[in-house]
Amino acid sequence: MGSWMPRPKYGHDRTMLRKTAGSGNPAILPPRYAQFDAGKTTPWRGDPRVRKPDPGGVLFSARATPEGAHMHVRLPSTLLILSFLAGGASSAAAREVAGLVVDDSGRTLPRAHVRALDSSGRELAAMFTDEAGRFRFAAPDEDCRVEASLTGFGPATVRCDAAQPLRIALAVAPIQETVVVTATRTEAPAGQVGASVTVFTADDLERRRVPLVADLLRGTPGAAIVRTGAPGGVTSLFVRGGESSYNKVLLDGIPLNEPGGTFNFSSLTTDNLDRLEIVRGAQSALFGSDAMASVVQLITKRAAPGARPGGSAWIEGGTYATVRGGGQVAGTSGPFDYSFGASGLSTDNREPNSAFRDATISGAAGVVLGGSATLRLVGRTQRQHNGTPGQTAFGRPDLDAFFEQHDGVGGATLDHQPTPAFRERASYSLSILHQQSTNLVADPPYTPQFDGRIAPFQFTDFRFDSFNALRRHHASYQADVRLANDAARGSHLLTLAADWDGERATLQDRLAGTATPASRDNVGVVAQHQAIWPRVVLTASGRVERNASFGTAAVPRGAVVVVAHEGGAGRAAIGDTRLHASAGLGIKEPTVLQSFSPSPFFRGNPDLEPERSRTVEAGIEQRVAGDRLRIEATWFDNRFRNLISTRTTNPATFESQFFNIGLTRARGAELAADAAPAAAFRIRGGYTFLDSQIVDSTSPSSVVLAPGKWLFRRPRHSGFVDASWSRGPVAANLSGVFVGRFVDSDFASLQPPILEHPSYSTWDARVSYAVTPRAAILMSIDNVANADYMEPLGYPALKRAVRIGLRIGF
Template sequence: MSYGIRTTALAVAASLVPVALIGQEPDPVEIDGVVVTATPVPIERSALGASVTILDGDDLRRRGVLRVADALRAVPGVVVARNGSFGAVTSVFFRGAESDHLQVLVDGVQVNQPGGAFDFASLTVDDIERIEVVRGPGSALYGSDAVAGVVQVITRRGGGRPEATATVRGGSYGRLDGSVSVSGSGTGVSYGLTLSRLSTDGLLDFNNAHDQTVATGQARIQIDARTEARISARMSDRTYGYPTDGSGAVVDRNQQSFGDESTVALEVRRGLTAAVALRGLVTLADVESGTDDAPDSPADTLGFFGYQSLDAMRRAAFDLRADAQVGEGTVLSVGGEFEQQRVRSFSESQSAFGPSAGRSEYERDNRAGYAHLVAGRGAVSTNIGARLESNDQYGRFATWQVGLSWTLDDATRIRGAAGSGVKEPTFFEAWATGFTRGNPDLDPERSRSFEVGVERSLGSVASLSVTAFRTDLRDLIQYTGTPPQPEAPNYFNVAEARTSGVEASVQGDAGPLGWGVDWTLLDTEVLDSGYDEGPAATFVEGEALLRRPGNQLRVAADWTATDAVAVDAAVRRVGERSDRDFATFPATPVTLDAYTVVELGAEIRLHERAVVTVRGENLFDEAYQEVFGYAAPGRAVYLGGRFSIGR
């Protein structure tokens, strides 16, 4: 096996994973149950104090899942809210925290907007090897935005003899999607390439089409016995027609949003000795997005009748880290990161009062140093980490995390984790001018979290996991239309909230039948509403945070009927939650009803390399909304096939 880089990566696993794994040639990422997102070095999931869910890409595609957001609906503690149709803005909430409190990575590249916002409508699963979902604060490792958790999308790397796979699927709402992927390996090189395309007419009567093309590629090169390199790239182009205004009313025939996104990562690992390795990572995320709403007709000349906008975001970063085995089953990681963030915006309006335009450009640098210790001895494993940020805008800030896992016997494990998180202000919140004034003196939003969990094996029948958690959110940035003083800014660190709850999961199998039940109980409360007052405010003291249901339940099963036929089914129940009707001023408080959706799918293997799939979603045509004013999809049926050659 390779010298240095693999030895260090598996140092912790040596005391936590069966010894036979140490001598295997594949990269640690491929080891079943090993997590690469929660700590600097790969570690067995059963050695972590934090809650981690691993979603397998092949399994997601087999079940007909198209988007990462839909995959996350199956994860305990996660709430997904989409503004109606396919391709609409999609937000994800972890354990009741804000949607911009989540760090999103694609092959190690941070793809959030500076300040945390991320639209999950852009991520599909065609090219994914796996998704790692870490719940709990991750700022001590990843810095800003990882207040409530981290989602890392890991694209397919390929391996073995060359293989090509093609998929195609079509059905309800005019949907047609397909992909072609090629993967394989040669002497010292492995590779994976995927090209996918999606189009749909959408839910609404007009101007609701969504089109997206995605190309991804990843290659790993064994340069010499001590050095390995990885390069990955992803490019996405998408458009979405949305005829709705801010309240969900269908009013516009040519309003569209667009997004061109690209990410690149270059990682090099070098083993210096049998116990010390260096790892360098260069990443780039480049996003151009905006809105195009031309006049509907020559007669459209009243009020504001035309609008265009363009927002360009770039995040470039370099991370250098050393991993050293400092004792049996103990690895110390020390590293530093430099990141440059840049945002450029342009907008132009046409109205009866004449044209107007606006431009802005902002840039800031961030420097950070961090250290993490991962140790395992016998039945106990721990991880401790800290990070110090130095940002051009908000100065210095420190975060920390600690985790503990204790295996009592062959059937029981107790674990716990705690930590702090930060989310930097957006450029607009800090520097906006005009009708809205930014506040350059804003501090980051902050959090402190802890969780305690128990996992219990119930013999060969099933396994049980129960986790209790709590997060305190402070210094939340809030907009106010009535500043306390004339010429004062519109943004302040004033709001405060608390989230807590329980995640419970039971998984089992009985021969050809596998099943699982996941339940989440969530309680959120606004502790300080700041300048927001009245029932229409976003933060109302003593009330729950918006769009967070108190209960979620998912029951799923898969049945391998024969070697050629497999069936899967899922029932998902989401409880009621609070929202606002923005068609009125001030906004009117509303309650979104609870709902239940049923999914059923089947895979029929016609040949070793030919598979037919059929899938039904929302089979009982449940009418519901995840965001008030925007209807979610009704009943849908899709038919598809998958074909492969090679290997």
């Protein structure tokens, strides 16, 4: 891993919960650094097995120690000392109970709630398991039993006097819980972070077989993807009414955005990824600039410790002269682990001069340093070339214009945990982005026309050749301190962090022979407190950001989760009911162009304020039918202000400059459901209603951007459905996306103008047949119904596309 972000321990659909551990009795301190293995107690510090994940998982936390073991804060307090001594004396006759909590496949379960109960059911001691599923507490030397429970699993009980260490196996529920690392900068169950989170696991990536991340994100409540035509076109993500530059994008904790938040998803692939998380709502309290509406995190695959070298290779081809292939390898050798992948995609697409070529190489490697530290490296590079024919639905294509992008990112993280209650991480990364947009031949003039509409004048081509070189240095230090973990006080985790971003850019106009350098250094400090009890979780965080462009800004965030109803033992018809709420503020720095542009027609403004957001949400999650169905409903209310746009400063010369002049709001609701009615069948779906409005327009004279209008290119209604089925060697997946009408513009001066985009829907299908355990035949069909639509106006999307291929494992 190339940055501070910790790693969830389990891949696929297995429950991945954040580890906590400690003494169940405030007066009993467990032996320091204890590990349980086959009935013996050995120091964990020298035992490399503490990092073993489940055989099927590829990601896990870098922590090697049982965090959260109970320890008292050393305060100069006589009362605290006396209380400690008195408690120790009263517990002298207590027995020590230790063990491991696993699922029914043997995978350890962090953060399971473990209790010691007497014969009448009275609680004697309680705590949460640590990252390796271990627990240790003192229980009275009497007849008792130990009960372990965790949302998404069936509870289990064993006797205290069973062979030590105890091994408690919990049955996996059909709809399991997942762990996220993005919502709190630490591992936490998705149901306990208080924010809306969508996770695409390794199993989801395998079922969907979607080449591009943007198409995967279409299956996220509250998210809208707009791509200018076929794959390779400019691709934007809008979340809950926010602008496309309001999403922080991370790779293993490394920021990928351009300075100012812009991120083009056009060529970002799913290759060599283990999971993808998207957390909705303002997250600037943890991540600073750009996290105004969401954070999207990509997590690279990682080999399981002890895994033998292996991998896979695939190739497929089909419609539009499409060819896609690649391979990946992963393995371990002693304390080392590695994972590498390479892939390529080539397609001619539908329109002239719209061919798309992309190549991606990625990798991760790590080494265990002693028993308490880990060094991890991560890297990813991508090269893209595609033609840019323009709005071919309205006129002739531009036959020579093209766009090229070459980016690379690399980072290193040192993760150190000297004690069970303290963990620290230091990281450094560098991301480099080169972009070229070129049109050296002026094509003949044309008159736009479409469906009986025609422009009153001709459009002429113009030449351009721009090149942008962007670099971002990112350094981070984070410390996690476990303040407590016992039945009386709950579990308390304090996180302190400091981040530095050094942004460097050069904007070149090659035809004019000009170059504009830009430099900006930003520093942010973070504090977060997570308080966890069996039925309540509270999170409070805040950040102070010092930005070279706008100065200092403070942004808080808070979240709460309440378990209003516990389903109880077994597969209850009405399972857990969780209520959640969160609120936060977001900030976004100006882009390099907005701050530094020397052009008189869009002159930069060094005095710009940050764009700001205020987001609030509240929701409910209900599990029913023995955990075979999970239903979620969330209401949200967002407000975005200080939007940056140009304003004319000299009408005679058409000069303009950037100013903070916009205000918008967006509120609505998200509904999501996940069902597993049978072991071989899984279906999930979502619907989003978005009530958006422009309050203060950045272009009040524009028909589509006038005050009172819906936000541009953000649909009022949208939804998705995804169904998977498997039996024997056959697996199939069907996914659909519905996009309601939204405000748009033809931007071609058509008369009468087109001011609204009609609704559309698409369906994609995937089928695989395992010929042997290591070989499978693949078939993919995009746009099964052969829908003919534009996305957005003027840019025809691909019609039905079929690909057939083969995948080999080794």
